[in-house]
Amino acid sequence: MAAPAIAEIEDLTFAYDRRPVLHAIRLAIPRGKVVAIMGQSGCGKTTLLRIIAAALMPSSGRARVLGQLTSELDRDGLYALRRRMGMLFQFGALFTDMSVYDNVAFQMREHTDLSEDTIRDLVMMKLEAVGLRGAAELMPGELSGGMARRVALARAIALDPQLILYDEPFTGLDPIALGVVARLVRQLNDSLGATSIIVTHDVAETLPLVDYVYFMADGRVVAQGTPADVHRSGVAFVEQFVRGEIDGPVPFHYPAAGYAADLGLAQAA
């Protein structure tokens, strides 16, 4: 982790209304790396990603992204920051009233004065990078889940962002589509010289792909390290999570009264 950090979180806490979600988070995302934030559903990892994306502001603590404290930015500052980022949403979030081509061209038309000819060349290059140049004229409704995710990826990198954020990029994909998206995440990060943050709970697909992993549980970072470190972390939660064991620090049974009492056997005994 010697590379300078592109995103730094210091002593961050966050609460929705009065319900605390994140507690004393500290992490640093080194420039040029692919970093995963992993944990169970509801552990706060997507909230953390939204704080890094400056879509949410910390309740306390600091989030410094691309050299700027997000809490100190006004609306124009936030938008300027976001132009240097790309984000892939869980189910793509493609604009359903636009073709694949128009989806990828969207940011170029909104934020640049490029001619339509130049935009066309750039869109085709982005679509070629994800293998979907031939699908340029299709509408999002005509795409499979994997294709939609790849188009969303092409859209996320439309303006060559320095930081790419992925919110559960592998959810709901078949094994082939999943392998394609995983390979693209790594390939695009390296070819663009970008930094990537992946929020996910898919262990098998993510660990071979990333340079560094943060594990979260109950709104806290409980372990971190390279994928090799993770396997010998010795943290019980991480071992249960990585191996997919049904019982451990995260119990199989939701807390309940005695089983015998529920069955009416305790009284009889």
Next chain:
Amino acid sequence: MRAALTHLGAAVTAGVWRLGYATRFFGYLLWHSGTAFRRFRLTLREIYFAGVLSLIIILVSGLFVGMVLALQGYETLQRYGSSEALGILVALSLVRELGPVVAGLLFASRAGSAITAEIGLMKATEQLSAMEMMAVDPVARVVAPRFWGGVISMPLLAALFSAMGIFGGYLVGVVLIGVDEGAFWSQMQAAVDVRNDILNGVIKSAVFGVAVTFIAVFEGYDAPPTAEGVSGATTRTVVTSSLAILALDFVLTALMFTGGNAK
């Protein structure tokens, strides 16, 4: 008793809070409406979806309302030997009241509900969040063109409704029943005033356009991002818009057609 009061207080507070939020949203929408005019192509697209696609229901409804007006009006007028005034009755009823009100109600059902559903679904499928993450303000890019598209469409639809209604009245009154054609048109021309009747009707339809379209975009933007949330918001758009049209119609009629303004 205490629980009931607490419940009532919470409901009132929530209502006031929502009204305040809607007012701030309206101000924000107006402030960020520049895109809707600088890139008028976006607004033209919404005029097509809200206005042009509503034409069939507006024209057909206008025709039948005019035909019914002529039938009912003739029945009453002939008792007093004033059947030649049928043109006045049909035109004034449509231009002053039925055109703006019925076209507004139809617009709320056809276009308002569609606007709410579209924006609500864009929110539920994270399209608005994606836009925000791309440093594009969804209020300026999505909401404002739909709002102004509706506001521009509504008076045009009301005018077409009235025109079609007058044609329906002509078909029944003149062609079917046999009222004198010259009297039908000339009395209408003499009695309908451009400022007091037509302009006031246009003002009414413009006010209804603002109310209906704002309710539609606000409900869509504020909808909980679930299937149930979007369906509830769509229903609220139709109900609230309809009530708003009827209430505003009373207020506007009281201001326009009473006292010294009455013809």
